[in-house]
Amino acid sequence: MKGSRSKKEFFDKEALVWEEKHYPPEVRQKLEDLVISEFSIIPGIRVLDVGTGTGILIPYLVKLLGNTGLICSLDLSFPMVCEAKKKLSRMQDGVVCADVHHLPFRSEAFDRVICFAAFPHFDEPKKAIGEMTRVIKPGGMLVIAHLLSREELARHHASRSEVAKDLLPDDETFLHLADAYGLRVEKIDDRPGRFVLKAFKN
Numbered sequence: 001m002k003g004s005r006s007k008k009e010f011f012d013k014e015a016l017v018w019e020e021k022h023y024p025p026e027v028r029q030k031l032e033d034l035v036i037s038e039f040s041i042i043p044g045i046r047v048l049d050v051g052t053g054t055g056i057l058i059p060y061l062v063k064l065l066g067n068t069g070l071i072c073s074l075d076l077s078f079p080m081v082c083e084a085k086k087k088l089s090r091m092q093d094g095v096v097c098a099d100v101h102h103l104p105f106r107s108e109a110f111d112r113v114i115c116f117a118a119f120p121h122f123d124e125p126k127k128a129i130g131e132m133t134r135v136i137k138p139g140g141m142l143v144i145a146h147l148l149s150r151e152e153l154a155r156h157h158a159s160r161s162e163v164a165k166d167l168l169p170d171d172e173t174f175l176h177l178a179d180a181y182g183l184r185v186e187k188i189d190d191r192p193g194r195f196v197l198k199a200f201k202n
Contacts, residue, residue, distance in 0.1 A: 007121065008077060010162040011053075015079035018054050030147050030193070035060040038196050039143055045111035049073040050100050050132060051118020055084025062089060072105075074098050100128045108137045115144045120153065120166035126177055133181040136201045142183060146195040153195065168195060 014021070023031070035057065041047065041064040049057050052073035061071050071093040075081050081097045088095065098104050100115075101124055113132045122128040132142055146153055150168045157163045169177070171188050174197055178185045183199040 007162050007166075010160070011077040012079045015054060015077060015083050018080070018083070019056060023056060027147065031056065032060055034145060034147065034194070034196070035064070038145060038198065039064075039112065039114055040141060041065060041112065043068040046070045046109065047072070048103075048105070048110040048113045048132075048135060050103075050113060050115045051075055051121070052084050052095065053077075053080050053117070055087040055095065057114065057116055058084065058087040058093070059089075062093075072096065072110075074100070074103070076100075100131060103131045103135055105135045107134050108140075109135050111137055111140045113140070113142045115142070117146055119144050120157065120168050121163065125169060125173075126180070129177045129183075130181050133183055133201060138201055140201050142197075142199045142201070144195075144197040147193065149192050149195055150190050152192065 035041070041061060043066050045065070046069060047061055047065070049061065049071060052058070052075045055073055058071060058073060065071065067090070073084050073095045075084065075097065076099050078097050081095050084095045096104065100122055113136050115132065119125070119128070136142060146168070148156060154167050157166050174188060175185055178199050182202045184202055185197065185199045187196065187198050189196040
């Protein structure tokens with residue numbers, strides 16, 4: 001999922017220190033606010049967390065789901081998956097090592113597909129959107145989100161050669177991709193400290 005071999009190796013090596021480096025308490029508070037305000041998580045739904053990394057979203061999703069529903073988290077980096085599994089606290093949830101371009105799930109399996117802090121790293125954005133849409137139930141939602149704006153994210157990635165070319169598509173590209181796969185975009189919010197795309201499957 002996280003791109004070429006060198007890119008995958010980059011994420012593999014970062015797994016043990018990822019949260020310490022990128023998620024201090026003030027960032028975690030911003031993340032919790034984002035999850036609550038934008039992800040529309042309600043008890044009983046089935047959630048796919050694509051590009052989970054170390055599973056940073058899992059505790060926030062569990063808090064909103066309570067004892068109901070299901071979370072399946074997915075990443076291409078096996079060391080990241082190993083870290084994410086440590087956050088599992090409910091029997092019904094799981095973490096798998098797999099590629100967003102070939103999701104190992106039946107069609108229309110999830111109510112929400114959430115892609116947090118991962119989309120720019122996908123080698124084939126069109127195929128990734130297609131696969132994520134395929135596994136969403138009709139009326140379900142895709143959320144692509146970051147705690148940085150499109151411009152801030154580009155500057156952030158520019159500091160590391162492995163991900164320097166990993167950018168968020170412009171609005172027109174996102175709208176074209178959504179339309180191609182039967183998604184209705186409700187909002188694209190690109191501003192300092194936040195990027196959120198929300199789209200519903202027709």
